[in-house]
Amino acid sequence: MAPTQDAIDADLDADLSWSERDLPERERTKHVHRLHPDLGKFIPQLVEELFRRHVPAGGRVLDPFAGSGTTLVQALESGLDATGVDIAAFNCLLMRVKTQQHNLFTLEHDLREALARFERGEGRGRAPAYVRDWFARASVRELLRFRSLIGEYQHVDVLQVVLARAARSARLTTHFDLDFPCVPQREPYWCYKHRRECTPVENAARFVRRYTLDTLSRLKTFARVRSRHEAAVVYGDAREVELHGEVRRRPHVAAASRPIDYHEQHC
Numbered sequence: 516m517a518p519t520q521d522a523i524d525a526d527l528d529a530d531l532s533w534s535e536r537d538l539p540e541r542e543r544t545k546h547v548h549r550l551h552p553d554l555g556k557f558i559p560q561l562v563e564e565l566f567r568r569h570v571p572a573g574g575r576v577l578d579p580f581a582g583s584g585t586t587l588v589q590a591l592e593s594g595l596d597a598t599g600v601d602i603a604a605f606n607c608l609l610m611r612v613k614t615q616q617h618n619l620f621t622l623e624h625d626l627r628e629a630l631a632r633f634e635r636g637e638g639r640g641r642a643p644a645y646v647r648d649w650f651a652r653a654s655v656r657e658l659l660r661f662r663s664l665i666g667e668y669q670h671v672d673v674l675q676v677v678l679a680r681a682a683r684s685a686r687l688t689t690h691f692d693l694d695f696p697c698v699p700q701r702e703p704y705w706c707y708k709h710r711r712e713c714t715p716v717e718n719a720a721r722f723v724r725r726y727t728l729d730t731l732s733r734l735k736t737f738a739r740v741r742s743r744h745e746a747a748v749v750y751g752d753a754r755e756v757e758l759h760g761e762v763r764r765r766p767h768v769a770a771a772s773r774p775i776d777y778h779e780q781h782c
Contacts, residue, residue: 530564546588546737547613550730551680553583553606554694562589570595579753584610587746594742600753605679607750612676612734614746619735625668626677629661630727634720638663649699654685654719661723673730680726685719 543558562585570576574595578586581599587610590597601607632638640659647655658681665674688696691708699715706713749756 531561533558533560546740547733548585548588550613550733551583551609551676552683552693553609555580555582556585559585559589559592562586563593566590566593566595577758581610581748582606584613584746584748587614587748588737591741591744591746592737594744596744596746598747598749598758600749600751600756600758602750602752604750607748608672609676610746610748612673613737614748616741617670617673617734617738619738622670622673622734623731625670626673626727626731629664629668629674630724632664633657633661633723636660649686649688649696650682650719651685651687651715651717653717657719657723658682658685661719673734674727677723677726677730680730681719681722684722684726685716687715689713 538558538560543560545559548556548559566576566589570593572594576586576590576595576597578597578599581587581601583606584599587597587599591614599610601610638660640663642650642655642659646658650658658678661674661681662678665671665678668674683693686693686696687699687701689700689704689708690706690713701715703712703714705711749758
């Protein structure tokens, strides 16, 4: 016999169950948690509750499949040291951008100057075939111009995240299939997300501007709430990497989302 709804509800932990009204998207994606999309992301409030229950004050957190760094970010916000391991190089870049202590004056200078130079038309670059296939001609020029500028700045890692986020939004793909595009979309199409006919993105400049300013705002917001604790990011396979010091001997392992096969994102 199938369980009744009362029996199902009896097994639920009310402290780990939220409705959209209780926990709206703006809270689930607070500060750097929306810095870049990730397939395996889980909500920071779940991590906060697990820390409250299972990690003592001054404890150490190890996340072997750290993904985009939700666990590490919440560890810093909760006053804990953390180590995250991930096999994807971009995820490690993203985690370092989220968790390192930035010089906010230099950060703002770098991002605003790079954006200003980009909007003045500076920069150039040549596009490989893959880029020409997946982006409109204007988008290719704009993304390559921005890329050619960012290496000149101290916060090149932050600017690389901005570039990746802008490139994701500017691809020739449908609005409802940003995670798993298989072929470029070059013609107008019926959009299931917006319930109207949409056209493919023709330029990337507006995304470069939007995400430069959004990234700056989110990093500054997180800087106001993070503790002085440290988060270490380790690039590699969690089954093989060497961990050292206290995190190796006495970690409190935080719950992690399932390991992601990043090839799922590509056909």
